[in-house]
Amino acid sequence: MLEAFSxxxxxLDGLLGGSVWFPYILLGVGLFFTLYLGFPQVRYFKHAWLVVTGKLDRKGAPGDTSHFQALATALSGTVGTGNIGxxxxxxxxxxxxxxxxxWATAFLGMTTKFVEVTLSHKYRIKTEDGTMAGGPMFYMDRRLNMKWLAGAFAIATVVSSFGTGNLPQSNNIAIGIESTFGLSPAITGGVLAVLLALVILGGIHRIAKVTSSIVPVMSVIYVVGALAVIFYNLENIGPAFGSxxxxxxxxxxxxxxxxxATIAYAFNRGVNRGLFSNEAGQGSAPIAHASARADEPVSEGMVSxxxxxxxxxxxxxxxxxVILSSGVWTEKHLNDFDKTExxxxxxxxxxxDDEDKNNLFLYLNExxxxxxEMYNGTIEVVSGKxxxxxxxxxxxxxxxxxxxxLLSEEEDLYTGSLVIQNGKIQKENIILRGKSLIHSAELTTEAxxxxxxxxxxxxxxxxxxxxxxxxxxxxxxxxxDRAITYLIGPRGVMPYRVFYVAGFFWASFSDTALIWDIAAIAIVxxxxxxxxGIMLLRKEMKQTVKDYWSDYESKRSGS
Structure with missing residues (x-):
């Protein structure tokens, strides 16, 4: 059942995120706006830092968080397993x-994110409890009058909150903790699920406070560790860039x-993972930025x-x-095999063997x-071999x-016959342990x-x-919960949070490859x-940016 679902x-992923057309649409929109708006990711880069530091803040601007807190919240949503795993x-x-x-996805994504955040901030609303709510569903509804599209996006956001922000994160944490400290994934998931519940029940104010504290700390720790590997393998950095x-x-x-890997495979997966990492174009970050205290939507777009x-x-x-210079990505490591892989x-x-390698290369790259061909038959096993x-x-x-x-229940060496159908072992409780390539957080940990x-x-x-x-x-x-609020109102937020915490716990001990498959589909x-939606509003976006600079220059000259 699990393998069939996988x-x-x-x-489904092959038809969507893994398709030939998806990377071109993603990069194409980013390239279009980069040219259409005159490379804003380059021209406005310095100005963006001025905005995020609060030097251009205006007193009394509506919103729930500062520019930095909005950036930290959005970064906490993007800086995750995409950066490590x-x-x-x-x-x-x-x-x-x-x-x-x-890199290409990120460079063009800087413009895409600038556009989506600006438009979403422009059409945000104040909810019944006095907090701000925004995101693509609001410009789709209030500006484009496409409630069907707004509803589709909001539903996709709820799904993606599990597929992007919940399940893969919990799964990778549990794997990393287990491989390092030997702690059971279920225990890790249970403890963190409780902590997650304590934070998210406090709403955007508590979320912003926690994330703005975590982001700087976690970034420094990670950078120090990465540089320790890079400088240790300094002679391999040149060849790494060369490759x-x-x-x-x-x-x-x-x-x-x-x-x-073929060019197409590297291109497709690089773009796909780039999107998973920075989420430019996905429409998630605008939801966080909608909470920022600002009366100029473009200024918050600059921050993004x-x-x-x-x-x-x-x-x-x-x-x-770190991965390339250490060489671990080409090495085989002892691990328990995921059945789906x-x-x-x-x-x-x-x-x-060169002929075998070429044959396998064509097979693996489709x-x-x-x-x-898949193996069908019986394998005789004695003492695990x-x-x-x-x-x-x-x-x-x-x-x-x-x-x-091995027998999964006791991890004893198996002896007996195993029936293989279409390349899959038919006996459920068998674990294969051996040397193979590794990936995701496990590979980064080794590096x-x-x-x-x-x-x-x-x-x-x-x-x-x-x-x-x-x-x-x-x-x-x-x-x-902002998407749920748009769809069914505040009454749906608490049930959503309960399911969200439960999903976080479940994913801690679930199949890694399956989690990544769900995430890849949810993103698209x-x-x-x-x-x-943002393509439909391209002219408005250009005029909004023009008005911002006109207003900015007039206030500077007036002061």
Whole structure:
């Protein structure tokens, strides 16, 4: 049942976020507004820092939070597992070139976020309890008069609050804590679920206060740990950058256990992970920025320009360089195999043989020309070791080595016959343990041990992951409850928060790959309506920016 659901999610992701057309739409909208507005991410960058520091604040401006608190809340929603696990996942899938496409997504995303935040702030409302509520659903409703689109976006926001801000965050925290401290994921999830409930029940004021405290601390801790690895492997930084740029238009060649990736695969996954990291175009950050005290929507839009820069161009780059310079992304590591990422193929293949590598490369990158078929038959196992031949176990896009078959209940070595149908083991309680590539937070954790801090580096990742991911879950709870408020009113907020906390607990001990699949789909379901909406308001956006600068210059000359 679980594998069937996973296959369905992968199919859906392939039609949406993993499709050929989605990255082009995302980057295309960002490129359009970059040219249409004259590179605002460059021209307004300095001004954005002036706004966020409060030097241009006006007394009495309506709102619930300062510019910095709004930025911190939005950053806490974006700086999360995308920076730790997402970068590692992109490199694992597409090789070094995927990092370049994350940069491209961030650069163009700086403009996209500027547009979506400005328009959303412009059409925000004051709710019954006196707090501000905003986001794309409000400009879709109040300006475009497209209640159907606003409703679709709000529903997608609720779904995405689980798929983006909740489930992946909890899952990665639990994995990181378990691998570092050996603590049960269920215990980690339970404790953090209680803390999450205590924070989100306080609304935007408590959320803003907590996130504005966490974001600076977690950023400093993580940067220090990353630099310790980068300087330790300084001789590999040049080759790391070289591999990023040299493989942009060629695809990533096979190296070590990594079997290579095509240009299309690296491009698609780099853009996809870039969006997951900085959320530019997704329409989530405007919900946080709508709470900012400002009477000029453009000024808050300026603040949002800084988000993709800090999140992706700075933090994600550090993570990428740590992984590439340490070399762990090409190495096989002992781990328990996720069933959804494991397949058994007919024939014996080796990643040391050039012909086999080419065949596997075509298969894994979904290209034509391979002759790989799923294995069907029986495997005889004695004391955990397969006695049969004629098959190859693939896990995490790599040829698995030193595989042992265990009984999941006791972790005892298995002895007996295993029926394999279409590449999948039919016996439910079997765990495969062996050496293969790793990804997500697990890969980043391993990379952080290859620096001056040695094995202690893993604690930096665990602490950083805990703070990053927990703050993301806090921010996304606010996004979700604003969407619920739009859909059914304040009465729906408390039930939503209960489900949100319950989901956070459940995800702590659920399948990693399944969580990422859900997140990838949820992102697209928010992004497409938002991109459509801001394109319809392109002329208004341009005039709003023009009016802002005209007003700004007149007040400066008047003073």
């Amino acid at each position: 296959d369905f999610l992968k199919l 997402g970068v590692a996942f992109a490199i694992y899938l597409g090789g070094p070139a995927a990092l370049f496409w994350m 990023i740029f040299s493989q942009i238009f060629t695809g990533s060649a096979a190296t070590g256990g990594f079997l290579g 320009i800084l988000e993709p820069f800090i999140d992706t161009i700075l933090i994600c780059t550090l993570t990428g360089l 494991t397949s058994i193929i007919a024939g014996q293949y080796s990643d040391k 290209e034509k020309g391979h002759n790989i 397969a006695q049969s031949q004629g098959f190859t176990i693939l896990h995490a896009r790599s040829v698995a080595e030193d595989v042992r078959f 952080f041990t290859r620096g001056y801090f040695g094995d202690y580096g893993q604690y930096i990742v665990s602490i950083g992951l805990l703070l990053f991911a927990f703050s993301t879950a806090i921010a996304w709870s606010y996004y979700g 379901l928010m992004t497409l309506p938002n991109l459509f």
